[in-house]
């Protein structure tokens with residue numbers, strides 16, 4: 001069970017890497033577009049996060065305030081990506097720069113919270 005939990009945490013980290021990596025790649029190429037890859041990353045983080053939020057194996061203690069804040073951050077990120085994507089499709093333009101940087105900051109804050117708190 002403990003190994004399984006470690007595997008789910010590993011996949012949870014991959015979700016962060018996929019989301020943040022896709023954002024960094026857009027920033028470095030100066031395209032500033034939201035992509036499907038970012039959405040996949042959010043879905044991976046969400047599904048694995050929910051699985052980890054259940055108290056298994058028996059006896060494990062979880063920091064629920066931290067988990068709830070990360071859940072809220074992830075939901076806001078999903079909203080930001082959805083809004084940006086809709087706008088991108090409508091106008092054909094990259095997302096507004098402010099929105100793009102907010103999307104970068106949110107997973108970073110969540111990752112910082114996860115490891116520092």
Ligand code: HEM
Pocket residue numbers: 009012013016045046048049050052053054062067070071072073074106107108110111114115
């Ligand atoms: C972008 C969003 C997220 C990021 C960057 C993130 C990041 C991380 C990281 C780096 C870890 C490993 C460090 C640790 O064990 O404390 C972790 C663990 C964990 N995350 Fe997330 N997370 C995110 C979203 C979520 C969500 C939405 C949930 C739940 C709904 C969640 C629940 C958990 C749980 C339960 C653990 C394991 C904690 C433990 O076993 O002690 N995470 N997360």
